[in-house]
Amino acid sequence: MTTIYVPGDSGALSLGADAVCRAISREAAARRLEVQVVRNGSRGAYWLEPMLEVASERGRLAYGPVSVADVPGLFDARWLQGGAHRLLLGPTEELAWFANQQRLTFERVGVVDPRSVADYVAHGGYQGLRRALSMDPAAVVDRIVRSGLRGRGGAAFPTGIKWKTVLEQPPGQKYVTCNADEGDSGTFSDRMLIEGDPLSLIEGMTIAGIAVGATQGYIYLRAEYPHAWRALTQAIAAAYAADYLGGDVMGSGRRFELEIRVGAGAYICGEETSMLESLEGRRGEVRVRPPLPAVKGLFGRPTIVNNVITLATVPLILREGAEFYAGFGMGRSRGTLPLQLAGNIKHGGLIERAFGLSLRELLYDYGGGSASGRPIRAVQIGGPLGAYVPAAQFDTPLDYEALAAIGAMLGHGGIVVFDDTVDMARMARYAMEFCAIESCGKCTPCRIGSTRGVEIIDHIIAGRDPQGNLERLEALCDLMVQGSLCGLGGMAPFPVQSAMKHFREDFSARAALMGVRPRSAPSAAAADVGGSDDVCN
Amino acid sequence: MHTSAVDRSPDVRRILGQFKDRPGPLLEVLHTVQAAFGFIPPESISLIAEHLNLSRAEVHGVVTFYHHFRCAPPGQHVLQLCRAESCQAVGAEALAAHARARLGVEFHESTPDGRFSLEPVYCLGNCACSPAVMLDGRPYGRVTPERLDALLREADGAPGGDE
Numbered sequence: 149m150t151t152i153y154v155p156g157d158s159g160a161l162s163l164g165a166d167a168v169c170r171a172i173s174r175e176a177a178a179r180r181l182e183v184q185v186v187r188n189g190s191r192g193a194y195w196l197e198p199m200l201e202v203a204s205e206r207g208r209l210a211y212g213p214v215s216v217a218d219v220p221g222l223f224d225a226r227w228l229q230g231g232a233h234r235l236l237l238g239p240t241e242e243l244a245w246f247a248n249q250q251r252l253t254f255e256r257v258g259v260v261d262p263r264s265v266a267d268y269v270a271h272g273g274y275q276g277l278r279r280a281l282s283m284d285p286a287a288v289v290d291r292i293v294r295s296g297l298r299g300r301g302g303a304a305f306p307t308g309i310k311w312k313t314v315l316e317q318p319p320g321q322k323y324v325t326c327n328a329d330e331g332d333s334g335t336f337s338d339r340m341l342i343e344g345d346p347l348s349l350i351e352g353m354t355i356a357g358i359a360v361g362a363t364q365g366y367i368y369l370r371a372e373y374p375h376a377w378r379a380l381t382q383a384i385a386a387a388y389a390a391d392y393l394g395g396d397v398m399g400s401g402r403r404f405e406l407e408i409r410v411g412a413g414a415y416i417c418g419e420e421t422s423m424l425e426s427l428e429g430r431r432g433e434v435r436v437r438p439p440l441p442a443v444k445g446l447f448g449r450p451t452i453v454n455n456v457i458t459l460a461t462v463p464l465i466l467r468e469g470a471e472f473y474a475g476f477g478m479g480r481s482r483g484t485l486p487l488q489l490a491g492n493i494k495h496g497g498l499i500e501r502a503f504g505l506s507l508r509e510l511l512y513d514y515g516g517g518s519a520s521g522r523p524i525r526a527v528q529i530g531g532p533l534g535a536y537v538p539a540a541q542f543d544t545p546l547d548y549e550a551l552a553a554i555g556a557m558l559g560h561g562g563i564v565v566f567d568d569t570v571d572m573a574r575m576a577r578y579a580m581e582f583c584a585i586e587s588c589g590k591c592t593p594c595r596i597g598s599t600r601g602v603e604i605i606d607h608i609i610a611g612r613d614p615q616g617n618l619e620r621l622e623a624l625c626d627l628m629v630q631g632s633l634c635g636l637g638g639m640a641p642f643p644v645q646s647a648m649k650h651f652r653e654d655f656s657a658r659a660a661l662m663g664v665r666p667r668s669a670p671s672a673a674a675a676d677v678g679g680s681d682d683v684c685n
Numbered sequence: 686m687h688t689s690a691v692d693r694s695p696d697v698r699r700i701l702g703q704f705k706d707r708p709g710p711l712l713e714v715l716h717t718v719q720a721a722f723g724f725i726p727p728e729s730i731s732l733i734a735e736h737l738n739l740s741r742a743e744v745h746g747v748v749t750f751y752h753h754f755r756c757a758p759p760g761q762h763v764l765q766l767c768r769a770e771s772c773q774a775v776g777a778e779a780l781a782a783h784a785r786a787r788l789g790v791e792f793h794e795s796t797p798d799g800r801f802s803l804e805p806v807y808c809l810g811n812c813a814c815s816p817a818v819m820l821d822g823r824p825y826g827r828v829t830p831e832r833l834d835a836l837l838r839e840a841d842g843a844p845g846g847d848e
Contacts, residue, residue: 158810158811158824159811159813159814159824159826161823161824162811162814162817162824162825162826162827163814163826163827194813194814194826195813197814330808330810331807331808332808333767333769333770333771333772333807333808333812334769334770334771334812335808335810335812336810336811336812336813338810339810371716371753372806372808372809372810372819373810374822375824409712409713410712410713410716411712411751411753412712412715412716412751412752412753412754413751413752413753413806414750414751414752414753415807426712427709428708428709429709429710429711429712429713429737429747430709430711430743430747431746431747431750432750432751447708447709488812488813489813490771490774490812490813490815491770491771491774491775491812491815492774492775493813496812496813496814496815497813498813519775520775528770532769532770532807562771562812564770564771564774564812565774566774567774570774575770575773578770578773582769582807585807586807588750
């Protein structure tokens with residue numbers, strides 16, 4: 149019996165994978181052929197999805213992108229025996245796009261059956277937890293410290309230091325929480341990992357619990373990810389059934405319980421203290437720090453808050469050792485990062501590489517340039533709060549410090565590509581608009597500043613006193629950066645400031661275009677702040 | 686259609702019973718109530734508040750804070766259209782204009798016949814297949830205005846959302 153892999157990843161589903169799967173079953177039955185279909189995750193080459201794989205003596209052979217209409221032809225071409233067909237791409241692992249990656253965190257995504265504990269174990273799963281259970285908790289934490297792993301949610305705080313703080317708190321109830329509220333546009337690595345290899349996240353959280361003495365874990369998963377919820381729910385049930393979760397983890401006598409909590413469409417809940425508020429059943433308003441969540445977090449107890457990718461990388465570090473992981477990367481950015489290429493790009497998808505790859509290599513070698521065929525004018529890195537980077541800076545290496553040096557940030561590793569038809573004043577307006585929609589409302593600079601920002605940019609776009617309004621906008625951005633309580637208001641100005649800096653012509657050219665007369669106005673944005681309180685509704 | 690004459694309190698009480706011993710259960714309760722009725726019936730707020738030892742203001746505050754919770758029944762089919770940067774980079778704004786014109790509604794509104802609701806969403810995590818939409822919980826990628834018309838026609842012939 150031949151095994152066919154048909155991705156059940158929601159990206160593949162969005163391109164018709166379910167219908168292709170049904171067509172394969174129909175066609176196989178009609179031809180009296182026995183096939184076993186596995187719904188794997190996506191390999192991340194979304195321009196080839198639905199990308200199917202057939203198990204063969206030469207390894208797995210990839211065919212894609214496959215539509216329902218192609219299915220009879222694939223059987224006619226004897227694809228179960230590796231027959232030639234115009235959609236045959238070759239052995240998956242040998243395709244240049246995969247062969248040139250360094251897949252560590254994503255080693256099993258697209259490879260295994262996400263529901264199967266046996267398949268997970270057969271591909272190196274649970275070796276890390278076994279190792280952790282044989283070690284002193286402090287030694288587990290030390291291994292994470294030495295690996296150099298930093299928070300992949302975007303803040304890049306050293307994971308081991310966070311764990312050490314929780315470990316050092318007095319004994320009592322502690323928690324491990326996973327932030328799976330992946331709200332940044334252009335990012336989908338958390339979703340792919342949860343849909344394709346959820347057990348690695350479950351194992352990582354269990355190791356965290358064992359290391360710091362926490363017996364309860366929560367995964368805060370966004371409501372926009374129903375397929376990830378399904379995959380995670382099935383995987384948690386399978387892990388409980390096989391005693392990898394529960395009162396006696398792997399026969400060690402140690403307890404670790406795990407539960408999913410679903411978010412409700414608030415971007416701010418990706419901020420860690422806001423996520424904790426939401427987990428406790430309240431409005432997702434940010435908390436003032438200190439105290440840090442590691443000291444006083446969920447329900448007032450010491451709490452680890454880590455992103456999906458951070459936690460899913462932990463089992464590998466325990467299995468292969470800290471030095472193995474730290475051997476990848478550059479400078480203070482150790483290991484690999486699953487980069488996500490999106491927007492106007494020919495070959496969008498997930499590329500896991502060690503830190504240090506240049507933006508240009510990513511955009512052109514992996515991405516193949518823009519989807520429209522027009523020149524790439526700007527990329528936004530790190531989500532809606534990330535800076536816009538112009539083509540002149542595409543040789544910057546992708547590492548935390550190098551991007552910070554040009555006033556950008558890597559964040560969660562999402563890169564959104566825009567061609568030369570983009571209007572950067574409009575994108576700056578959108579950054580402020582998004583902040584106004586998603587502000588939790590707790591602090592004034594974010595709640596009111598964002599709405600004032602939209603208004604000022606509207607004036608600029610309409611050609612009203614562009615010079616004065618640009619100055620006002622710069623002052624407002626400065627105020628929001630300095631005065632906001634958390635990263636939403638504090639970073640929403642980054643795309644605006646970078647757009648003004650690198651794409652000034654999109655702002656200033658409007659005056660000439662409109663042939664307008666200057667208008668007198670207050671000199672500082674601060675004078676404009678303090679209007680209506682009613683911006684969040 | 687739901688009408689206010691229906692007494693939903695036994696169902697709400699049963700849901701509250703399910704979460705009796707859970708810490709911080711309000712969001713879970715609201716999700717389950719919305720899954721049962723399609724929205725959070727306004728009259729359920731005081732019942733939920735009473736059972737969880739919260740004020741009505743606190744429950745109302747949570748319901749209205751989160752974009753996901755609705756206070757009125759949605760249309761039979763819910764179209765969520767992504768308006769975030771990645772989708773904007775490949776024509777989401779034109780797709781949004783097309784959807785508004787085709788359905789004759791603005792975002793956050795339902796068609797007068799109750800067939801469709803149009804909702805904005807800020808990222809479905811399908812950014813490598815932008816523009817992305819979700820129709821009744823099913824994802825669709827690389828959606829052109831023509832493809833959107835076909836999806837809406839298909840849904841209109843079907844009985845309703847199943848997610």
